[in-house]
Amino acid sequence: MDRSFLYLKSALLAMEPVNTVLFLARQSGGGSITTKVQTFILDHCADDVVSKGNTWHKIYMKNILKSIISVAESSNIDMADGLYEQFAYYMTLNVEDGSLNDNNKICKHISFYLSNGHGDINSTNFIVKLQCSLNMLQGDTGCALWPSGLLLSEFILSHPGTFSNKCCLEVGSGVGLVGVCLAYAGASKVVLTDGDVSTLANMEHNLELNEYITKNKVECKHLLWETASESELQSFQTEIVLGADIVYDPRYVPHLIRVLSILLNHGKSDLYEEKVSIKYENELSHYKEQKDISANALKEAPVAYIATVIRNDSTWKYFLRLAGEANISVQDITGMSKSLNLLPYMPSYDRESVYLFKLSSLCN
Numbered sequence: 001m002d003r004s005f006l007y008l009k010s011a012l013l014a015m016e017p018v019n020t021v022l023f024l025a026r027q028s029g030g031g032s033i034t035t036k037v038q039t040f041i042l043d044h045c046a047d048d049v050v051s052k053g054n055t056w057h058k059i060y061m062k063n064i065l066k067s068i069i070s071v072a073e074s075s076n077i078d079m080a081d082g083l084y085e086q087f088a089y090y091m092t093l094n095v096e097d098g099s100l101n102d103n104n105k106i107c108k109h110i111s112f113y114l115s116n117g118h119g120d121i122n123s124t125n126f127i128v129k130l131q132c133s134l135n136m137l138q139g140d141t142g143c144a145l146w147p148s149g150l151l152l153s154e155f156i157l158s159h160p161g162t163f164s165n166k167c168c169l170e171v172g173s174g175v176g177l178v179g180v181c182l183a184y185a186g187a188s189k190v191v192l193t194d195g196d197v198s199t200l201a202n203m204e205h206n207l208e209l210n211e212y213i214t215k216n217k218v219e220c221k222h223l224l225w226e227t228a229s230e231s232e233l234q235s236f237q238t239e240i241v242l243g244a245d246i247v248y249d250p251r252y253v254p255h256l257i258r259v260l261s262i263l264l265n266h267g268k269s270d271l272y273e274e275k276v277s278i279k280y281e282n283e284l285s286h287y288k289e290q291k292d293i294s295a296n297a298l299k300e301a302p303v304a305y306i307a308t309v310i311r312n313d314s315t316w317k318y319f320l321r322l323a324g325e326a327n328i329s330v331q332d333i334t335g336m337s338k339s340l341n342l343l344p345y346m347p348s349y350d351r352e353s354v355y356l357f358k359l360s361s362l363c364n
Contacts, residue, residue: 007345013109028243062090129209148244152307160185193223225255243306306361
């Protein structure tokens with residue numbers, strides 16, 4: 001299948017905006033939405049989108065077909081057989097206001113085009129199924145997809161060796177996309193956390209949708225930054241901390257810094273206690289004790305990767321100031337991360353607006 005047609009189908013399954021779909025449809029048709037492109041959407045996309053969702057998905061496809069018909073008619077392009085009929089079918093569907101209000105979720109299929117080193121984009125197409133919310137105006141932001149989460153996911157999949165066989169914890173996990181990508185990249189254990197109960201329930205549902213990847217590797221935990229205890233945070237045994245768009249409200253920044261400080265300093269006190277106790281051990285076990293110390297010393301200190309859109313400069317500066325006071329190094333690696341463009345069908349996803357930072361404790 002031609003690459004442009006693959007991207008078009010991926011955009012529809014991800015329920016990208018109408019303008020994005022029209023842009024990709026024109027690309028597939030060499031500049032216009034030809035009958036071949038229309039037929040492809042009818043034969044390979046429309047039913048797939050509708051069958052994977054609810055009433056909202058039918059409304060989405062109705063709007064897509066309506067826009068395609070409008071563009072084709074205004075450009076004097078022939079209509080594909082069945083296009084009017086399919087649009088008419090969606091128009092006659094019985095859509096009740098109550099059904100829409102009761103189910104404000106949609107299922108998006110996010111396709112990551114991974115390179116296998118031979119230029120073949122078909123054999124390594126990794127798809128994540130995500131239930132997302134349409135109700136962001138009612139505060140359901142944790143169940144939505146955001147650019148920072150997409151960029152962090154691309155970073156993970158572009159550098160799987162960094163996360164392979166590591167215990168990873170994400171703060172403010174939202175829909176759980178980052179967690180699924182961590183499992184795919186080979187993380188030994190993934191802990192996804194969020195402070196909102198409804199977001200956590202939606203996240204658990206998404207893990208079930210991707211169970212073939214996440215089973216026995218990813219778990220969800222309710223975690224409030226302001227009440228999380230030091231013992232609870234250290235019990236996760238975290239090697240890599242992750243977060244996407246978690247620096248947004250200055251009221252929560254001090255709590256976030258405290259959580260990050262504990263996670264990034266995990267194991268330091270344990271190692272100190274072990275060294276003190278070893279000092280007084282008898283000489284017969286000296287060799288074994290020195291070997292244990294070396295193993296602990298060689299263990300890498302925890303690090304964090306934070307992706308964020310800096311929407312409020314004063315809030316970000318506040319975060320940096322508190323991080324400095326907590327002896328946390330914040331390094332901008334946006335230009336050095338070299339993440340691959342694994343979502344080429346998402347021109348609406350503004351990568352340039354997202355920064356990527358690497359955090360570490362200066363106490364280690």
